[in-house]
Amino acid sequence: MVLFTKIVMFIIIISILVILHELGHFLPAKWFKTKVEKFYLFFDVKFSLLKKKIGETEYGIGWLPLGGYVKIAGMIDESMDTEQMKQEPQPWEFRSKPAWQRLIIMIGGVTVNFFLAWIIYSALLFNNGDTYIPSQSLKYGIVVDSIGEKLGLRTGDKIIAVDGKEAKRFNDALLDIILGDEITVDRDGQTVTFPITDEGKKEVFQTQGRNFMTYRSKARIGMVGDTSVAKDAGLLVGDEIVGVAGEDIAYWDELRPRIMNAAGTNVDLEILRDGKREAVNLNVPEEGAIGIVLDYQDLRKTDNFSFLGAIPAGFNKTIKVLTDQVRQFKVIFNSKTGAYKQVKGPIGIVEMMPPTWDWYFFWSFMAMFSVWLAFLNILPIPALDGGHVMFLLYEMISGRPPSEKVLERGQIIGFVILMSLMAVIFGNDIWNVIKRFL
Known part of the structure; x- marks a missing residue:
């Protein structure tokens, strides 16, 4: 029953995010009178679970739950439908539309992802407030285990700054330390600054960061x-x-x-x-x-927000989550940290789900994952939205579009890159499952 709950929660979250992301492409395409041939939740490789044609668009559900897509006529995409591109351009095709309209269609998905996260974070802050542990409330400093010590920390340290930025929240300092380069602490009344080693980060990632640092408190x-x-x-x-x-x-x-x-x-x-x-x-x-x-209640603080106050606070939260995700790439692509081994695919994400239904987790995770999808999709990799945007910006700046041959090759290269990343991610998931039985 626990596994069933986790799987259902994951599928519902992914389904909502995929449908809304693809609507971000679908709606402006229809607005600009561009033909949309397919709108699919999940991928229909060889066959689909459900499908129905309404008007000019086939709506369906595929069997492979790794995303979804809209197939827009006259566009070189992952379907690699080059036969259509050999015909004369039609006024209802993507390639016949002005570059600015095509750009709006392509950025529609990530725009929806960003605004969805903003709306969810604003609603959560309005309803629940923002609960955190101010660093200044940690009168007795922190407690670290052997892994925290490898990062250079000591029990009793008081975190002052990470990479020169004041550590105002203990909650944020945990992530900042993993992603940062140096820490400044108050140690026995002395200000000490030291580098965060890649070896220490590797230890953190190997244990997935569990309890390497927590706050120190009286035994009350x-x-x-x-x-x-x-x-x-x-x-x-x-x-x-x-x-x-x-x-x-x-x-x-x-x-x-x-x-x-x-x-x-x-x-x-x-x-x-x-x-x-x-x-x-x-x-x-x-x-x-x-x-x-x-007794930790005296350590925590909750900032409450009015409806109007929650809107900018939700925006700031969304930007912070996005910024943290961008910073993670520096760590992931540093082979010395081994962080790439902890990147999770569907199996790993399902394991992150709570054992019982938790609405706060549901919406928080959806908002975080929506920001993650926006960031990944806007990367300038052919086959992703960002790849199409990159070629469109080139066209708008140079005044001439890339050749169809360039676009086709770009799609192939992008597809190979994505499949390689998926192989690594799924490999991590499977290996982590196998390790439990060794």
Whole structure:
């Protein structure tokens, strides 16, 4: 049932994005009286699952869920229908339209993707606000594991800046560090700047960045499980654990290893409750889970927005997501980081879906993926929208269109590039699945 939920969520998100992207091409094409021969969700290689012709356009659903397309008459595209191009141009064909109209048709898809993300982010900010952890609220700095240490970080560091830009949000600093070149921290009262090594980034990507850095906090209890040993021992929300087995502790990261080391035994805790120290005896289970959760609410801040305020905030969010995705390419194409091995295809994306239906994740992921599709499609690679835009801009600047032979060869080159990238992505997905059984 969990896998079914993940697959359904993924297919619905992709279907909405593909249909809206292709509508971005379809609507201006119809507006400029250009014939659209096909409008397909997913690819109909050899056959389609459903199809129906309405007017001059065949609408259908293919069986290969890797995108979709509209086939516009008189255009050299991935269908490589060169026979039509040998005929005399007709007034309803793409090639007969002015260059500015063709440009609008070609950028329609990425435009829709961008505006969709903007609308979703604005709606989410209006309804939910923007919750984050301000860096200035981390009075005790950060906690890092062995991978964080390979990046040069140390537990207790306070992040000041990444690549010279002030780190105002802890949430953003995580990604900025992976994509950045140098970090500036406050370490024991001293300002220290050091480079972020490719070797350290490689370790982060190999573990997919899990928990290499988190925030440091006092061992103050935010929740006690109803059927936990912590409740049986009398621990309460708001208690601060300041000692374990006769040893003083100050932070949550000092508590966890001591509890794990005491697994299967009784351990004496010293807590601070209402300003007074009290002793508590705790029976630690074999698995080391005692049923308490960190009190982190005082670290988080939520900015709320009015309807009008959410619109520019949603735009800024969209631009930031787009900027971060552009920055990722520098890391992905750096072979020393090994980041290209973590690029995910459909299998990997399905695994990212939550095990139960989550509407906030649904819309957040759709907005992020919509920006990603806009960015990928506008890349100047033949066979992508950006490739067509590149040739159109050349025509508008030079005053003469590229020859059909150039366009055909460009499509072939672009197709080879895309298929090679797809092979790498699917290869990563399959290899990651195989590794689990080795």
